[in-house]
Amino acid sequence: MTYVEDELSSQPECWSRAAEQAPAHRAALPAAGERVAIVGCGTSYFMAQAAAALREQSGQGETDAFAASEFPVGRSYDRVVALTRSGTTTEVLELLERLRGHTRTTAVTADPHTPVMESADDVVVLDFADERSVVQTRFATTALTLFRAHLGLHSEAVVADARTALDVPLPEGLVDCGQFTFLGRGWTVGLANEAALKMREASLAWTEAYPAMEYRHGPISVTTDGTATWMLGEAPEGLAEQVRGTGGLWVDGGGLDPLAGLVRAQRLAVAVAAARGLDPDRPRHLTRSVILSH
Numbered sequence: 001m002t003y004v005e006d007e008l009s010s011q012p013e014c015w016s017r018a019a020e021q022a023p024a025h026r027a028a029l030p031a032a033g034e035r036v037a038i039v040g041c042g043t044s045y046f047m048a049q050a051a052a053a054l055r056e057q058s059g060q061g062e063t064d065a066f067a068a069s070e071f072p073v074g075r076s077y078d079r080v081v082a083l084t085r086s087g088t089t090t091e092v093l094e095l096l097e098r099l100r101g102h103t104r105t106t107a108v109t110a111d112p113h114t115p116v117m118e119s120a121d122d123v124v125v126l127d128f129a130d131e132r133s134v135v136q137t138r139f140a141t142t143a144l145t146l147f148r149a150h151l152g153l154h155s156e157a158v159v160a161d162a163r164t165a166l167d168v169p170l171p172e173g174l175v176d177c178g179q180f181t182f183l184g185r186g187w188t189v190g191l192a193n194e195a196a197l198k199m200r201e202a203s204l205a206w207t208e209a210y211p212a213m214e215y216r217h218g219p220i221s222v223t224t225d226g227t228a229t230w231m232l233g234e235a236p237e238g239l240a241e242q243v244r245g246t247g248g249l250w251v252d253g254g255g256l257d258p259l260a261g262l263v264r265a266q267r268l269a270v271a272v273a274a275a276r277g278l279d280p281d282r283p284r285h286l287t288r289s290v291i292l293s294h
Contacts, residue, residue: 004202004280008137008266012162014129015145015154022149028106028122029150032060034078039068041091043136043197044083044143049190051081051147057186058151065190068092079104085131085139087114096120108146110139134283135201137266140194141259148259161260170264171251175271177228180205181219182265183212188233188258195232195265202280203272212236223248230265233258 022029030036036055038048045067052065066072068082068091080103084092087109096119099105107120110130117123129142148154180199184192189211196209210219213236215229223229225247231239233253243250253261273280 002270002279002281003131003133004135004137004266005270007131007133008263008270009166011138011141011263012159012166014126014138014142015159015162016156017128018126018142018146019149019154022146022154025124025146026150028124029147030055030060030063030079030081030106034061035076036061036063036079036081037066037071037075037077038063038081038083039066039071039092039095040083041068041089043140043194044085046190046194046197047083047140047144048081049193050144050187051083051190053187053190054148054153055151058153060151068095071095073098077103079106081106081108082116082120083108083140083143084116085110085136087111087116092116093119108143133281135198135269135280137198141262144259158257158259161256162263165256165260165263166267168254168264170268170271171249173249174228174251174268175275177226177249178206179222179227180207180268181215181223181227181229182207182209182232183215183229183235183239184209184232184258185212185234185236191232191258191262195230195262198266198269199272201283202269203276203278204284205269205272212239215239216242220246232261232265 038052040048048065052063055063082092096105105120106122107116108124109116112125129139182192182195192209196207199205199207223246228249229243230251240250270280
């Protein structure tokens, strides 16, 4: 078993632990009514997108998401939350330093022995969800579960769905597809972006991601026999039939929570890598953390 497989299989337990710990981290996480930005790089940026949409949709306050390198420093926020598994990513550390003394900051990390511990005003450490893999799985979803629990949007039913996602076989013929498109709506747009990233990182697959309604505005033109379109969350009316009409394979959520759907997508990335003779523990051109020299 690869590191990625082992780590993605541990997600149900990690999610339960994060939810149990959420009340203890209440002071470090955004309070209702605060104007908040959530930042990250790569996978953490896509989790930031999902968390920001969830918080704003739940009425907790205006919430934006940015890649750390693209944060609008002149904009005013009550708190900036940085997601960083490694605690060493250059763009995140530089942003936290620029905000020091001006904006309250919180870092959510997996490693308590890294520079981010001194860079942020508040720190939440999810060390039980740390990973050996370059390709992120459990830290990302555990950090998002922490936010969901903080917002009152998590339940053990989500954990049960994750266990189902680990056990149920992938749809027949899916691994053999030559192109994959992931779709989302609202908070699941971030999940779709992350699912596509997992496919690129682990299996070098041609993969795209879009808001579901935007998919009809051009991207559906590449859908055909031998491609797959995977919906994370509830699909717009008529979209499944439209995809099937192109000859493409339609994959829905199977009645699972969308975060559990992301677990299925992680499994697909590993399965496609195996089918192509690739090692998902050694993704091409990637390292566990991007540390830039100046």
